[in-house]
Amino acid sequence: MPIVTVALMEGRTQEQKDAMFARVTEALCATLDCQPEQVRIRxxxxxxxxxxxxxxxxxRSNAERESP
Amino acid sequence: MPIVTVALMEGRTQEQKDAMFARVTEALCATLDCQPEQVRIRxxxxxxxxxxxxxxxxxRSNAERESP
Amino acid sequence: MPIVTVALMEGRTQEQKDAMFARVTEALCATLDCQPEQVRIRxxxxxxxxxxxxxxxxxRSNAERESP
Amino acid sequence: MPIVTVALMEGRTQEQKDAMFARVTEALCATLDCQPEQVRIRxxxxxxxxxxxxxxxxxRSNAERESP
Amino acid sequence: MPIVTVALMEGRTQEQKDAMFARVTEALCATLDCQPEQVRIRxxxxxxxxxxxxxxxxxRSNAERESP
Amino acid sequence: MPIVTVALMEGRTQEQKDAMFARVTEALCATLDCQPEQVRIRxxxxxxxxxxxxxxxxxRSNAERESP
Incomplete structure (x- = not known):
């Protein structure tokens, strides 16, 4: 049943997202006593x-840091 | 007061979304004792x-299903 | 795949919520071409x-309306 | 710790958003006893x-209003 | 139309929340060109x-800070 | 910057939640190139x-399964 939302600064590759889906699902199942099929991540x-x-x-913060 | 969020796999047409807005608002009003003007759906x-x-x-799952 | 969140003013009975779950799932399947098992409502x-x-x-608004 | 989400009809300029970030952060800190660094707004x-x-x-409502 | 969610560490008084509702609504209307009646804050x-x-x-962090 | 929300069926212990916080933070940092201090999980x-x-x-589903 875990339904997970991960809000990220845009720019990650699909490979990074796919690796994250696998590792976070593993982490949830190892600690929350649930099955992978029950885990949805968005x-x-x-x-x-x-x-x-x-x-x-x-x-704005980035722009100011780059041209103080 | 119902504020509803519907997270969907992208690809539905505007017609499907418009039909969903109408039918879900009807369903909420019929069961939760509220008025259509109180219902917001996103x-x-x-x-x-x-x-x-x-x-x-x-x-990835779709790609694997199409080329196992 | 529809994952739905319904934010409500507290006070509805479980019967009202159960009726809403059934009717909203029906409305989503009738308009979005999905199956009941794919629908999760919170x-x-x-x-x-x-x-x-x-x-x-x-x-506060209710209190002011009751004792203007 | 305040984590704030502001859902808006699209169309506001970045200037409007930047002004909103500053003013809402100020409003939160003035009323909730927190520091600007603790405030995240999305x-x-x-x-x-x-x-x-x-x-x-x-x-649809806008279209109907423009061509009744 | 702004629909705002403010996630907070529990413990604020109703007075603090009421003051926040008023000040944040003001901040949004002053910067986003909207009317108070359009603003919902949760x-x-x-x-x-x-x-x-x-x-x-x-x-846990608090407990460790209090008894290092 | 990852801000994560994990919606769970109630009933997990604080130990399970604490173990989940640590393992999910590790999983995010290992795959998304971010630092632990940037990760917030709710x-x-x-x-x-x-x-x-x-x-x-x-x-209801549980009740029906227990007394079919």
């Missing part, structure tokens, strides 16, 4: 203009 | 590379 | 102090 | 075909 | 045993 | 009356 890619920490979008 | 399309069951993305 | 009860419209919690 | 843009009120998508 | 309280940073629940 | 417990598969709540 990735939500976030653009750096749509995610903010401390009131500033990641896009 | 569709979230998922790509088959971003959704995994049993540790494998739907994209 | 109810999230919200307390009236934790949900606000127009800047005011439902609890 | 914007989720919704297309008008994927969001429905009263059983009708916003796209 | 608080989700998280217990410190159900939220983890860097692989450790907040409950 | 558990959402679901009661069996609030989660349905194929139109029937888990509570």
């Amino acid at each position: 990735v939500e890619d976030m653009s750096d203009g749509d995610f903010a920490v401390a009131g500033k979008s990641v896009a | 569709v979230e399309d998922m790509s088959d590379g971003d959704f995994a069951v049993a540790g494998k993305s739907v994209a | 109810v999230e009860d919200m307390s009236d102090g934790d949900f606000a419209v127009a800047g005011k919690s439902v609890a | 914007v989720e843009d919704m297309s008008d075909g994927d969001f429905a009120v009263a059983g009708k998508s916003v796209a | 608080v989700e309280d998280m217990s410190d045993g159900d939220f983890a940073v860097a692989g450790k629940s907040v409950a | 558990v959402e417990d679901m009661s069996d009356g609030d989660f349905a598969v194929a139109g029937k709540s888990v509570a």
Whole structure:
């Protein structure tokens, strides 16, 4: 029954996502006493203009770091 | 007040989504004692590379089924 | 594959929720070309102090309506 | 620790989003006794075909209003 | 149309939440060109045993800090 | 930056959750090129009356299995 949502900054490759699906499913089954077939994982890619920490979008923070 | 999120594998037509909005709103009002104006439904399309069951993305499972 | 979340003001009975599960699953299958076994629905009860419209919690709006 | 998700009809500019990030972070810190570094805000843009009120998508409601 | 979810460590008072609802609604309307009646905000309280940073629940981190 | 939500049928112990936090964080860092401090995981417990598969709540399915 675990339904998992993983919100990520966009840019990971499909290979990275596939490796993550396998390893996270393994980790859930090893600790939560469930079967792989019960595990659903969803990735939500976030653009750096749509995610903010401390009131500033990641896009803006990166731009300021690159041209202070 | 029902706020509903429907996460779907991408690919449904707008007609299918419009029919779903109407029928699900009807179902909610018939069972939860609420008015249509109170119902908000949001569709979230998922790509088959971003959704995994049993540790494998739907994209990968489909590819393996098509070329075993 | 539809994974549905229904956020509701708390207070519905289990009978109402069970009726909603059946009717919403029917509505999704009739419009989105999917099978009942593929449909997962989750109810999230919200307390009236934790949900606000127009800047005011439902609890507060109700209290003001009852004692203007 | 506040993790905030803001689901919006798509179409806002990055400037509007950046102004929102700053003002909402300020509002949270002023009322919830937390620090800006603890606040994460995520914007989720919704297309008008994927969001429905009263059983009708916003796209359809807008189209009907423009050509009754 | 903004639908906002604010996930918080549990423990805030209703007064804090009410103040947050008002100030965040104001912040959204001032920056996103929307009306208060269009804004819905939902608080989700998280217990410190159900939220983890860097692989450790907040409950555990707090306990270790209090009795190193 | 990964922000993870794990929706579970309620009933897991805090030990199981703590083991899951550690192993899932490890799995994410090993596959997504991120640091443990960037990973936030949230558990959402679901009661069996609030989660349905194929139109029937888990509570009902369990009851029918126990007394067919």
